[in-house]
Amino acid sequence: MNRPTTTLPGDPPGGRRAVAVWSIGVAVYFVAVIFRTSLGVAGLDAADRFHVNASALSTFSILQLLVYAGMQIPVGLLVDRLGTKKVLCLGAVLFTAGQLGFAFSPSYGTALASRALLGCGDAMTFISVLRLGTRWFPARRGPFVAQLAGLVGMAGNLVSTLVLARLLHGLGWTPAFAGSALAGAVVLVLTLLFLKDHPEGHEPEPFPHQGAAYVRRQIAEAWREPGTRLGMWVHFTTQFPAMVFLLLWGLPFLVQAQGLSRATAGELLTLVVLSNMVIGLVYGQVVARHHAARLPLALGTVAATAVMWALTLAWPGAHAPMPLLLALCAVLGACGPASMLGFDFARPANPPERQGTASGITNMGGFIASMTTLFAIGVLLDATGDDYSVAFCAVFVLQALGLTQILRLRGRAARRERERLVASRVETVHVPAA
Numbered sequence: 001m002n003r004p005t006t007t008l009p010g011d012p013p014g015g016r017r018a019v020a021v022w023s024i025g026v027a028v029y030f031v032a033v034i035f036r037t038s039l040g041v042a043g044l045d046a047a048d049r050f051h052v053n054a055s056a057l058s059t060f061s062i063l064q065l066l067v068y069a070g071m072q073i074p075v076g077l078l079v080d081r082l083g084t085k086k087v088l089c090l091g092a093v094l095f096t097a098g099q100l101g102f103a104f105s106p107s108y109g110t111a112l113a114s115r116a117l118l119g120c121g122d123a124m125t126f127i128s129v130l131r132l133g134t135r136w137f138p139a140r141r142g143p144f145v146a147q148l149a150g151l152v153g154m155a156g157n158l159v160s161t162l163v164l165a166r167l168l169h170g171l172g173w174t175p176a177f178a179g180s181a182l183a184g185a186v187v188l189v190l191t192l193l194f195l196k197d198h199p200e201g202h203e204p205e206p207f208p209h210q211g212a213a214y215v216r217r218q219i220a221e222a223w224r225e226p227g228t229r230l231g232m233w234v235h236f237t238t239q240f241p242a243m244v245f246l247l248l249w250g251l252p253f254l255v256q257a258q259g260l261s262r263a264t265a266g267e268l269l270t271l272v273v274l275s276n277m278v279i280g281l282v283y284g285q286v287v288a289r290h291h292a293a294r295l296p297l298a299l300g301t302v303a304a305t306a307v308m309w310a311l312t313l314a315w316p317g318a319h320a321p322m323p324l325l326l327a328l329c330a331v332l333g334a335c336g337p338a339s340m341l342g343f344d345f346a347r348p349a350n351p352p353e354r355q356g357t358a359s360g361i362t363n364m365g366g367f368i369a370s371m372t373t374l375f376a377i378g379v380l381l382d383a384t385g386d387d388y389s390v391a392f393c394a395v396f397v398l399q400a401l402g403l404t405q406i407l408r409l410r411g412r413a414a415r416r417e418r419e420r421l422v423a424s425r426v427e428t429v430h431v432p433a434a
Contacts, residue, residue, distance in 0.1 A: 012136050013199065014141065017199065021194070022132055022137070025088060028187045029125040029126055029129045029156075030155060031156065032091065032125040034159050034180065034183065035098070035181075039248060041164060041251065042173075043252060055381075059378075060248075061371075061374050062375050064122075065119065065247075067120050068119045069367040072367070075087065079127055079128055080131075080356040080357055084131050084195070088124065088128045088129075088195065090124060091128070094117055095117075095125075103173070104174060127356055127359045130146060131359070132197075135199075136198065145284075147281065147337060151280040153336075157276075161269050162266075226416050230342075230346075233405040233406050234295075234341055234402075235364075236365030238338035238366070239339035239370065241309070242276070242332040245332055249374070249392075250265070254268055254325070275334065276335075278333070280336065282337075283338070294344050297341060308328045342362045343362055345413060346358045
């Protein structure tokens, strides 16, 4: 069945305790995603509140993602050195403070600072959850556990779309954002009280840390692996179309360019999230059973996304028909699960003591692409008088760049992974019986 040999000596046992502890970490990530995507349902309100144009509005998300992307390698190093619990607690404090600051910001400048603080805290969550999964579950469950974490994150996006949007329009800006910040305080308390970095008897071996030399060595050795770089480019190429759509430009595109009501546009954004959750479960199960399916799934998602955007933007009428918009949003739902496949290339390419650093490098890819596309769309909208058909063509440029790098690295990464698998089998054969 092409199932990889991943039951190794010292594998964590998994079980109910693992699920309980991992669920606490995922809850922190869940809340972080709610806060991260809250601007996606408040973009038009933010433009009115702070009296800004499209470029300035996109700066909110760009700055947030810039901080997020810039923090990925430092956070990976922190997770490798300090463990999951400390990093998750710090992240919860920062993103909760950022959400509160955004609720009470009196000006555009203070709101920008709040989103930057939120992005810093958000950056500490996902890599920590990935590390938590590898410490508590057997390696063979890695792809499914990672996809499940991504699915829970998308559920946070769903809360933003359905719940926070209603609170925003029912209660107003400050009560909605300040009230949501209470969720951050709750997950912080849960993490402090109940989360553990690893099960008893599975403590990681002590690893020497030597200041700047250690940092340089961790980054250099992770980057040297073709699997790490391939993972980063897979993440880069697959994640950003849906991220850009959900984080900021989806609602304005559907309302202003497609003539839909806010309610209908919100339902389409919800479809993206629901599609993501369903496809995430499918991708996780497929990759867990057929490791070789990773690259075909990623490339297929890129191709389907490009085709749907091309059909939508090139539609000859004033507005694309609803069936086409439904299909577009359903396909965009595959982008998140496809981006998770990037970690399935980086994970087997790096030893346990380098997993956080490698995951940080991988996670940078999609957020750099998202940040670049958010900025490009905002600039093109201002330059073309809000011509969304031209502005969204930026998607194709980033996809072409990423696809070129994926095709360039895939052979080297596959050869290196086969070498590691053979070495692992030989080592397992020579492990003496207990």
